[in-house]
Amino acid sequence: MASTYTPSHTDFVVEFKSGDFASSLITRRDFAPGEILAFLTEGRRSARTYQTDNIDLNSDFAYSNHSCVPNAVFDLSSTDPAKWNVRALTNIPAGTPVVWFYPSTEWEMIQPFECQCGTEQKKCVGRIQGAKALTYAEVAGRGWISPWIEELMMEREKRR
Numbered sequence: 001m002a003s004t005y006t007p008s009h010t011d012f013v014v015e016f017k018s019g020d021f022a023s024s025l026i027t028r029r030d031f032a033p034g035e036i037l038a039f040l041t042e043g044r045r046s047a048r049t050y051q052t053d054n055i056d057l058n059s060d061f062a063y064s065n066h067s068c069v070p071n072a073v074f075d076l077s078s079t080d081p082a083k084w085n086v087r088a089l090t091n092i093p094a095g096t097p098v099v100w101f102y103p104s105t106e107w108e109m110i111q112p113f114e115c116q117c118g119t120e121q122k123k124c125v126g127r128i129q130g131a132k133a134l135t136y137a138e139v140a141g142r143g144w145i146s147p148w149i150e151e152l153m154m155e156r157e158k159r160r
């Protein structure tokens with residue numbers, strides 16, 4: 001696959017690794033906090049349900065991994081899909097994997113996994129299965145929460 005690979009975005013390259021889901025998306029230049037990495041022109045929200053709203057991507061951004069200490073956010077909050085973007089949350093030096101906190105957009109994930117983000121145990125939430133399995137603080141404390149996730153969390157708080 002890698003031999004015929006052409007990056008979808010000039011500022012990023014996929015680092016292909018053998019093994020299931022072991023690849024990652026790497027920056028080719030520095031990004032400052034708040035800077036737009038890319039607009040998600042190839043992205044769309046899944047038509048499944050509001051609660052299991054997943055992002056489907058048809059670009060190298062599909063290779064961006066989850067981290068419990070993210071350096072980017074996936075912002076699909078606008079009612080105008082043309083404004084959906086990936087933004088830097090922190091400084092992201094060239095040569096760094098783009099990582100974001102999956103539960104910030106995902107309520108209940110179809111394919112949960114054990115997190116290997118490598119951050120200290122207190123910061124890593126362990127099993128990544130969506131915001132439904134986490135507290136509000138565990139999600140909001142990562143620097144970005146999608147409005148529909150915030151709404152679902154508030155509804156859950158009211159029911160308690």
Ligand SMILES: C[S@@+](CC[C@H](N)C(=O)[O-])C[C@H]1O[C@@H](n2cnc3c(N)ncnc32)[C@H](O)[C@@H]1O
Pocket residue numbers: 020021022023024062063064065066067111113114115116117
């Ligand atoms: C959208 S893909 C990301 C790209 C993926 N690494 C690949 O090689 O295709 C999401 C999948 O990557 C893996 N993944 C992403 N972040 C991870 C993490 N922090 N720890 C373990 N696996 C992760 C999981 O298997 C997850 O279902």
